[in-house]
Amino acid sequence: MKHLSSVVWLAICLLSTTPVIVKAQQPAGENEANLSELLYRPIKPTAKIMEGTEPSRQVATPRGAVNVRNLRAAPKWNLAADNTTARQINIDNLQLLPDKVITVKKVNAPLYCTPPTVTIGCCSYSIKDEVANKSLMYASPAAVFSNENDARTFASSLSPKVPFFLPYTNSKVYPAGAWKYDNGNGHGSVDYLKTSDAYGPGIDPTFGVYASAAGKVVTAMWDPFFGNVVIIEHKAADGTSYRTGYFHLRGGFDHDVANAKVIKVNDPNDKDARDTKYKKFANLPNPSQLLWGTNAQKLKVKAGDYVYAGQQIAWAGNTGFGGAGWGLNQDGTPTNPNTGNNHLHFMLWVKSPGTGADWMEVDPYGVYATSESSNSSCYEIGANGGFNRFFAPFYPSFHNVPVQYITQYWGYYTGMGMALQTLSVHKSGNQYLASGSFQQGLPGAWYCRINMNSTQYQQYFDEYYGKGYIPRQISVTNDNAGNPLFTAIWQKRGNENFAAVHNATDEVYAAKWKTYVEQQKMRVTEHVVYYAGGKRYHAGVFGSSNPGGFYMYYGMNTNDFTKKFEELNKAGLMTVNVNIEENGSQNNVGGLWWPKNKAYYSYMNMTPSDYQAKFTDLTAQGYRLFRIQGYDNSSHFAAIWMK
Known part of the structure; x- marks a missing residue:
């Protein structure tokens, strides 16, 4: 039998109907990057923007003295009749292996970067808020603060209250311009374009532009300097407001050419002026759709619309003389005929702390440096830029993210009131990777500890037990x-009994089962199987909360597990845990079933791309990730979604 065969299995929903899975629509022509695998990129441009100076393995049959597949739970019982007094179970049942030397792969310390300047004397703009029907001032920190120290103090106080994501998904797009230009001049924004290998004669240089966070569109209009511009306001649960701006967008071929032809030129005699060159560009015979875009490539939102994070709002372009103007010759022909200076100019603003502006520019990377200065590597994930990073270091539901990034950026999502629903740590070679999900709406009191050895796990178990928490x-x-x-x-324990075990052999676990399940009428609330030194061990929790019949199996091959899954699903039980038991080149499967009380899906043997596709489809249908496990050197995943 092949290793964890390609059979995928799923649970049927509460209504005994299988929902239709609808693929998320992607813009035509986009080469998508899997950003959940941390494909955020440093600013190391390969092109300039002109804006200024895993073979199959055999599955082993179950082994061991105990026929673990015959373990079956007692039927439902009446808690009040069986146990009228809640009591605490002594935690000395935690079995420990002898202490051993733990060898952990060392990780280089994060690069520390010193941001040079927050107060740049550039880029304050008056832009119309179409919803409020008035012009607002979006200003540089220099227009708000009279000195660098005050600006830095304020920047240090900022932390994102909503997650912000990169405004593109195309795998060929890079950030190529930063807070300051390479010549030191202020920029106050980030520029994005395709790498030089992604465009050429006859290749459209554009890419999709996406809302960086959920919010309300307050501006979606044409401006002679900005071209087509979209501004979105984002509000956090605590009332904190932010705005993001997307400039030089495509608005449709006919629309853009017509508007560019009639822009007002300040000085027609200044042949080097951007407005002069841009107007000539618009009036060139047979304007190229490659550079101007098609009529289908236009703004996809309007003022007053509400958008979700990651919703496409437009296409990158070169509209407005502030967009194309730097990349034009005096006669209006593009300096680079393959791109025409096509890029996205992105800005992030916070409410201005002073009276000199309505909104103030901040660096979404928290670096405040140039793109090609000695601090260029400071834009990489893992670097310490001195100030809090607004761009999410990884998605709230993530997979194959290096563990050190989870710990380094721990406060990013927890600072927004989000909690971990699930977390799996697994390896790729000698590197520890993590997959899991931070979610809103979970109980606020919880703890998490990562990669504890046996002694540390016992210590933290004791500590959190004393505080009233249960794994x-x-x-x-x-x-x-x-x-x-x-x-x-760990979660806050209610008024229930529980017992926890880890490093328990088959014999020890069978004895615990007899004590807690058969005699004390508990049920298993958590169970995992793992191997150390070629021997099988168990970790898990028995609890008396939410009593009910349940089933638990482990050490099964894939076919047997799939049959059991189908049998129990028909009997009205749902999977709350699927555990892939890795033992070198051999994998078995175990699972835990409770009475079905909600719609859910469960899959295993998914490749990273399979997992990403399932996640995208099920999330769109309102399902949330309930549990995930990475295995096979991080090349496969098992996961459960619930509604």
């Missing part, structure tokens, strides 16, 4: 010496 979810991987490393999420 809710456990993930186990191995260090480079083969010893188990535990990752656990």
Whole structure:
């Protein structure tokens, strides 16, 4: 039998109907990057913007003295009749392996970068707010603060209250311009364009532009300097407001050419002026759709619209003499005929702390440097730019993200009131990767610890037990010496009994099962199987909360597990845990079933791309990631979604 065959299995929804999976629509011509795998890029441009100076393995049959597949839960019981007094279970049942030396891969310390200047004397603009029907001032920090120290102090106080994402998905797009131009002049924004290998004769240089965060469109209009511009206001749960701006967008071929032809030129005799050259560009015979775009490539939103994060709002362009103007010759012909200076100019604003402006520019990377200065690597994930990064270091639901980034950017989502629903730590070679999901609406009191050895897990269990917390979810991987490393999420314990075990052999776990399930009528709320030194161990939790019949199996091959899954699903139970049991080149499967009380889907043996596709489809249908596990050297995933 092939290793975890390509069979994928799913649960049927509560209404006994399978929802139609609708693929998310992507803009035609886009070469999509999987940003959830951390394909955020440093600013290392390969082109300039002119705006200024995993073979199959056999699955082993279940082994061990205990026929673990015959473990079956007792039927439902009456908690009040069986146990009228809630009591605490002594935690000395935690079994520990002898201490061993833990070898953990060392990770280079994050690069520390010192931002040079916050107060740049550039780029204050008066732009109409079409919803409010008035012009507002979007200003540089220099227009608000009289000195650098005050500006830096304010910048240090800023932290994102809503997640912001990169405004593109195309895998060939890079940030090529930063807070300051390479010559030191102020910019106050970030420029994005395709790399030089992504355009050429006959290749459209544009790319899709997406809302960086959810919000309301307050401006979507033509401006002679900005071209087509969209501004979106984003409001956090605590009332904090932000705005993002997207400039030089395409608005449709006919629309853009017609508007460019009639712009007012300040000085027709100044042949080098951007407005003069841009008007000549518009009046060139047979204007190229390659550079101007098609009539279908136009703004996809209007003022007053509400958008979600990642919704396409437009296409990158070169409209407005502030967009194309720098990349034109005196006769209006493009300096680079393949791009015509096509790019996205992106800005982020916070409410101005002073009276000199309505909104103030901030660096979404928190770096405030030039794109090609000695600080260019400071735009990479993992670097410390001195100020808080507004752009999310990874998506709230993520996979195959290096563990060090989860810990380094721990406060990004938790600072917004989000909590971990699920977290799996797994390896790729000697590197520890993480997959999981930060979500809103989870209980506020929780703890998480990552990659604890056995002794550390015991210590934190004792500490959090004393504070009234119980392990809710456990993930186990191995260090480079083969010893188990535990990752656990704790939740606040109610007035229920519970017992937790880890590093329990088959014999020990069977004894615990007899005590807690058969005698004390508990049920299993968490269970994982892992191997250390070629021997099988168990970790998990028994609890008396939410009593009900349940089933638990482990050590099954894929076919047996799939049959059991189908049998129990028909019997009205749902999977709340699927555990891939890795033992070198052999994998078995285990699972935990409770009475079905909600719609859900469960899949295993998904490649990263399979997982991403399922995530996209199910999320669009209102399902949320409930549990995930990475395995097979991080090349496969098992996951459960619930509604």
